[in-house]
Amino acid sequence: MNIPLFDLKVQYSTLDEELNNAVLHVLSTADYIMGNTLIEFEKRFSEYIKVNHSISVANGTDALVITLKALGIGPGDEVITSPFTFFATAESISAAGAKPVFADVEKDTFNIDATKIEEKITSYTKAIMPVHIFGQPADMDEILSLAKKYNLYVIEDACQAIGSEYKDKKIGTLGHAACFSFYPTKNLGCAGDGGMIVTNSEEVAVMAKALRNHGSGENGQKAYDLLTNISMEMPVDKGKQEYISNPSKYYNYLIGFNSRLDTIQAAILNVKLKYIDTWNDNRRYTAKFYNENIINENIVKPFEKDSRKHVYHMYILQSEERNRIVNYLNQKGISTGIYYPIPLHLQKAYKELGYSEGHMPNAEYLSQRTFAIPIYAELTENQKSYIVDCINNFK
Numbered sequence: 364m365n366i367p368l369f370d371l372k373v374q375y376s377t378l379d380e381e382l383n384n385a386v387l388h389v390l391s392t393a394d395y396i397m398g399n400t401l402i403e404f405e406k407r408f409s410e411y412i413k414v415n416h417s418i419s420v421a422n423g424t425d426a427l428v429i430t431l432k433a434l435g436i437g438p439g440d441e442v443i444t445s446p447f448t449f450f451a452t453a454e455s456i457s458a459a460g461a462k463p464v465f466a467d468v469e470k471d472t473f474n475i476d477a478t479k480i481e482e483k484i485t486s487y488t489k490a491i492m493p494v495h496i497f498g499q500p501a502d503m504d505e506i507l508s509l510a511k512k513y514n515l516y517v518i519e520d521a522c523q524a525i526g527s528e529y530k531d532k533k534i535g536t537l538g539h540a541a542c543f544s545f546y547p548t549k550n551l552g553c554a555g556d557g558g559m560i561v562t563n564s565e566e567v568a569v570m571a572k573a574l575r576n577h578g579s580g581e582n583g584q585k586a587y588d589l590l591t592n593i594s595m596e597m598p599v600d601k602g603k604q605e606y607i608s609n610p611s612k613y614y615n616y617l618i619g620f621n622s623r624l625d626t627i628q629a630a631i632l633n634v635k636l637k638y639i640d641t642w643n644d645n646r647r648y649t650a651k652f653y654n655e656n657i658i659n660e661n662i663v664k665p666f667e668k669d670s671r672k673h674v675y676h677m678y679i680l681q682s683e684e685r686n687r688i689v690n691y692l693n694q695k696g697i698s699t700g701i702y703y704p705i706p707l708h709l710q711k712a713y714k715e716l717g718y719s720e721g722h723m724p725n726a727e728y729l730s731q732r733t734f735a736i737p738i739y740a741e742l743t744e745n746q747k748s749y750i751v752d753c754i755n756n757f758k
């Protein structure tokens with residue numbers, strides 16, 4: 364039996380007509396940039412997360428960079444984050460001109476260890492960026508209380524955590540802002556790249572809307588007024604106008620980016636958003652099945668903390684004999700993934716930060732032991748049983 368780690372084709376086949384119609388509608392209306400469907404998707408996303416503002420952008424990495432810049436974080440500033448995550452988490456901090464500072468993770472949840480953050484705080488620290496890794500929320504109460512004590516921002520890297528909950532609150536509503544990715548293999552994925560910033564802060568929303576679009580037009584002017592404390596003048600463009608032919612787009616108020624989400628991607632996401640809770644429930648159901656049925660003394664199963672809803676973007680096992688079990692599973696037709704083989708503090712790109720082996724013992728330990736097995740929503744009962752049997756038969 365061949366089981367891939369992700370199966371994007373099988374998801375498409377369950378929704379093909381609905382998705383095709385949504386894409387064709389955008390094509391026929393030629394509403395490609397900041398179209399009505401995109402405005403609608405942002406509105407529905409806000410309703411889903413229960414947040415005041417959703418600002419769509421070109422990808423999850425840009426969401427993080429733009430959020431940092433929207434909060435005024437840049438050169439000379441430090442941001443504390445996890446070393447056990449996708450590179451983009453720290454890369455976004457560097458791209459904003461600031462310095463990533465790593466605090467080690469917990470061995471069981473893979474999330475940043477909140478008890479190791481305080482010792483990293485300096486007079487340069489501006490923010491903490493927890494990552495809800497693999498879909499499990501980080502220790503937000505502890506992180507938020509540290510942030511309050513030291514007057515820091517909290518930016519949630521929620522790229523793997525759409526639909527996750529912490530104490531019955533949706534991830535994305537806890538910090539000052541949160542960032543999501545719609546990369547195709549994420550729990551909610553589009554047909555290419557996409558991302559979203561969410562926030563309850565009017566100021567962050569104004570700045571992010573300006574920054575994603577060359578600091579131009581009405582949003583650029585509002586952001587400029589906010590930064591210069593000028594009372595809001597009437598914007599140049601009033602009311603909804605044809606975006607492409609809007610003359611105010613040539614009035615620029617800030618140095619920003621070209622980082623908009625395509626209307627076609629928004630149309631796809633608008634369809635898929637209806638199914639995200641079902642898909643996440645399926646993932647949780649599969650995780651429960653794995654937790655109950657995988658029994659092998661060479662394997663450590665994932666740990667779910669109390670009062671949080673883990674959406675299992677990845678189902679991560681640990682083994683002292685990772686190479687041997689991964690090869691064995693691949694021979695049985697089961698694809699696996701290694702997240703993450705090199706902790707960020709040891710990446711060549713971060714040589715100049717001066718970390719070396721031994722600085723983040725838990726992240727280093729995990730990077731040698733973790734591997735992912737398939738957990739996508741469309742896995743069949745047969746496939747799941749086959750995966751469990753293979754793992755249990757590994758000696």
Ligand SMILES: *Cc1c(COP(=O)(O)O)cnc(C)c1O
Nearest residue numbers: 422423424449451452522544546
């Ligand atoms: C996917 C991901 C990102 C980046 O998102 P892109 O859309 O690929 O730019 C950032 N952080 C984490 C934790 C991710 O998993």
